Amino acid sequence: xxxxxxxxxxxxxxxxxxxxxxxxxxxxxxxxxxxxxxxxxxxxxxxxxxxxxxxxxxxxxxxxxxxxxxxxxxxxxxxxxxxxxxxxxxxxxxxxxxxxxxxxxxxxxxxxxxxxxxxxxxxxxxxxxxxxxxxxxxxxxxxxxxxxxxxxxxxxxxxxxx
Amino acid sequence: xxxxxxxxxxxxxxxxxxxxxxxxxxxxxxxxxxxxxxxxxxxxxxxxxxxxxxxxxxxxxxxxxxxxxxxxxxxxxxxxxxxxxxxxxxxxxxxxxxxxxxxxxxxxxxxxxxxxxxxxxxxxxxxxxxxxxxxxxxxxxxxxxxxxxxxxxxxxxxxxxxxxxxxxxxxxxxxxxxxxxxxxxxxxxxxxxxxxxxxxxxxxxxxxxxxxxxxxxxxxxxxxxxxxxxxxxxxxxxxxxxxxxxx
Numbered sequence: 420x421x422x423x424x425x426x427x428x429x430x431x432x433x434x435x436x437x438x439x440x441x442x443x444x445x446x447x448x449x450x451x452x453x454x455x456x457x458x459x460x461x462x463x464x465x466x467x468x469x470x471x472x473x474x475x476x477x478x479x480x481x482x483x484x485x486x487x488x489x490x491x492x493x494x495x496x497x498x499x500x501x502x503x504x505x506x507x508x509x510x511x512x513x514x515x516x517x518x519x520x521x522x523x524x525x526x527x528x529x530x531x532x533x534x535x536x537x538x539x540x541x542x543x544x545x546x547x548x549x550x551x552x553x554x555x556x557x558x559x560x561x562x563x564x565x566x567x568x569x570x571x572x573x574x575x576x577x578x579x580x581x
Numbered sequence: 582x583x584x585x586x587x588x589x590x591x592x593x594x595x596x597x598x599x600x601x602x603x604x605x606x607x608x609x610x611x612x613x614x615x616x617x618x619x620x621x622x623x624x625x626x627x628x629x630x631x632x633x634x635x636x637x638x639x640x641x642x643x644x645x646x647x648x649x650x651x652x653x654x655x656x657x658x659x660x661x662x663x664x665x666x667x668x669x670x671x672x673x674x675x676x677x678x679x680x681x682x683x684x685x686x687x688x689x690x691x692x693x694x695x696x697x698x699x700x701x702x703x704x705x706x707x708x709x710x711x712x713x714x715x716x717x718x719x720x721x722x723x724x725x726x727x728x729x730x731x732x733x734x735x736x737x738x739x740x741x742x743x744x745x746x747x748x749x750x751x752x753x754x755x756x757x758x759x760x761x762x763x764x765x766x767x768x769x770x771x772x773x774x775x776x777x778x779x780x781x782x783x784x785x786x787x788x789x790x791x792x793x794x795x796x797x798x799x800x801x802x803x804x805x806x807x808x809x810x811x812x813x814x815x816x817x818x819x820x821x822x823x824x825x826x827x828x
Contacts (some may be wrong), residue, residue, distance in 0.1 A: 441670065454804050465803050467764045477704075480765040482796035482801070514801060549703050549765070550797060 452566065457521035461516075462505070464526045468533065470556075475536050477552040481526050483507055486545045491552060493538040494529060501550065502527045535559075584671070586632040586678040594627050594652070594686050599782050600659040602693040604739035605666045605809035607818070608761030609802055611695035611740070613771035614778070615662040617791045624653035624660055630679065634671030640664045658784055659688065666808045667739060668793070669815035676739060680746035691715075691747055692752040692782065693740040694774045696761030708760040709772040713740075713746040715754035723755055726781050732756070737818045755781065766812055767801035768795040 465480045481489070482504050488504035503526045511524045536554035543552045547552040594757035603615025606623045618624070639646035649665040649767060667675060683691065712723035723730050736744060740756050747754035757777050761770035772788040778788050791798075 434594055438670065454807070462800075463803075465765055465806055479701040480762075480799060509800070513797075548799065549762075551703065 447484075454525060457511065457517070457519055457523075459527070460522060460524045461523070461527040462509070462523045462525070464501070464503075465526050466501070466528050466530050468530055470534055472554055475532055475534060475554045477501075477530055477532070477554065479526070479528065479530075479550045481545075481550050482548045484526055484548065489543075489545060490552060491541070491543060491550075496535070496538070497532045499530045499532060499538075499552065499554075500528075501530065501552075503550070533569065584674065585634045586634060586675060588628055588679075588682045589631055589648075590628045592625060592627045594659065595654065595656050596687045597689045598654060598657050598659045598686075598689045599784065600683060600688050601778060602661045602662060602691060602739075602743055604661075604693070604695075605679055605805065605812070606738050607698045607739060607763045607769050607813065608625045608696035608759075608767030609758055610761050610767055610770045610774060612662060612695045612721055612805070613659050613766065613768055613791070613798060613802070613817045614665070614775050615637060615676065616657075616664075617771065617788070618660050618775065618786055619653045619662065619733045619819065621786060621790070622655065622658070623656070623711070626651055626657055627654050627659070628652040630675075632671075632675060632678075633760060634675045636665055658782075659686075661751045663739075663806075665713075666812040669774070669812050670738065672816070673742060676742035676780065677746055678752040680750065680752070684750050684752055685798065688752065691743060691752055692778055693754070693756045694771070694778065695738070695740040695756065695758050696763075696767060696770050696774075697758045698763035699760040702760060702762045702767070702770075705760055706768075708770045709756055710759045710773050710777045712777075713744055713756040714757065715752065717743055719753055719755050722781065723803070724737060726777070728757075728781075735820050735823055737821050738813060738816055766799045766806050768798045 421458045455461070467478045471477050477499060479501055483505050483508040484503035490502045492500050505524055505526065508522060511517070511519050530552065535557040537557055538554065541552055541554045543550065601615060601618060604614050614753055628651065630650040631648060638649050640649050650663040651663070653660045673807030688691045699705065710728065711731050712728040713736060714720040714723055721732055744754055754793050759770035759774040761767040768791055772791045775786050778784065814828055
């Protein structure tokens with residue numbers, strides 16, 4: 420190894436390789452876009468998606484937003500679009516951006532839902548600046564597992580077929 | 582080659598001071614608390630950390646570049662702040678070295694402030710603060726102040742390392758951990774932790790402005806929160822919610 424670090428065991432060797440791979444992976448990450456867009460006057464809010472057995476809960480942090488202006492809509496079966504008007508004037512300088520001029524009027528984000536949900540039955544609440552959306556999960560087709568024959572340890576479905 | 586870690590002292594550090602530590606963690610509770618105390622008590626920059634273990638970042642303040650990890654203070658109080666997420670890869674070496682340096686300053690007590698991710702945080706009006714201690718004496722101190730002590734479980738991240746190295750080096754330390762959002766900046770949790778910090782150390786801090794400016798802070802702290810979250814994932818921060826195995 421070029422690092423000059425004394426290799427004590429195979430575990431050191433593996434550990435060095437893991438570090439190198441992590442470093443490579445970090446370098447390969449695409450350049451991120453800013454969390455704001457002056458042209459569209461939008462700010463990307465922090466968003467979180469958690470999957471429970473019966474529902475998916477999406478939350479978004481929307482400080483200074485007007486509760487009546489919150490719009491939630493599915494842009495497709497698995498994507499949720501959230502927007503909310505900001506109730507006070509926020510300009511680039513307020514966010515510490517001094518090399519660009521502009522104002523932001525809206526929070527806007529699109530969130531991918533990792534499992535199938537019923538978008539029509541969604542519920543929402545907005546409390547202390549946090550938006551919470553609950554989406555009931557779609558139930559998949561259930562297959563009943565029938566008896567297990569002890570002698571062969573054989574698994575049969577209810578209709579007797581495998 | 583070991584990566585050098587230098588602690589550059591711009592001004593003499595007081596001996597026997599209490600040190601508050603605020604590193605990027607869940608809800609940015611520690612960073613918000615440290616940042617507020619530095620500004621509210623108009624503390625001077627006394628030292629900074631220079632190391633390749635920190636990301637290639639400078640923080641610009643008043644047009645001048647600064648290290649992302651600095652120590653501020655006055656005659657009785659030191660405040661450490663990291664203004665960028667510390668990469669998971671180098672955090673152990675960095676924190677071990679940092680605590681060795683802190684020990685050389687004869688610090689009276691070290692108080693890392695952080696958050697405990699709480700699922701129903703949205704419904705909690707006043708976040709509770711829990712304590713963790715580096716020694717039996719420090720547990721007694723927490724109990725004297727009627728703080729619930731975390732007796733079993735896991736801590737992960739910068740606060741965890743501070744507590745581990747303080748225990749190893751016989752440095753008195755109490756971690757103050759407020760119920761907080763996991764992924765969202767939580768100024769109210771920072772305020773709750775600072776109230777307890779004031780009670781335990783006697784350092785007077787009026788947190789009214791921190792609560793008042795809550796929404797503004799949440800708006801501005803989004804990017805730091807996002808980067809912190811990425812590093813916390815690499816540190817397996819989720820292990821804090823694991824059930825402790827104690828038979």
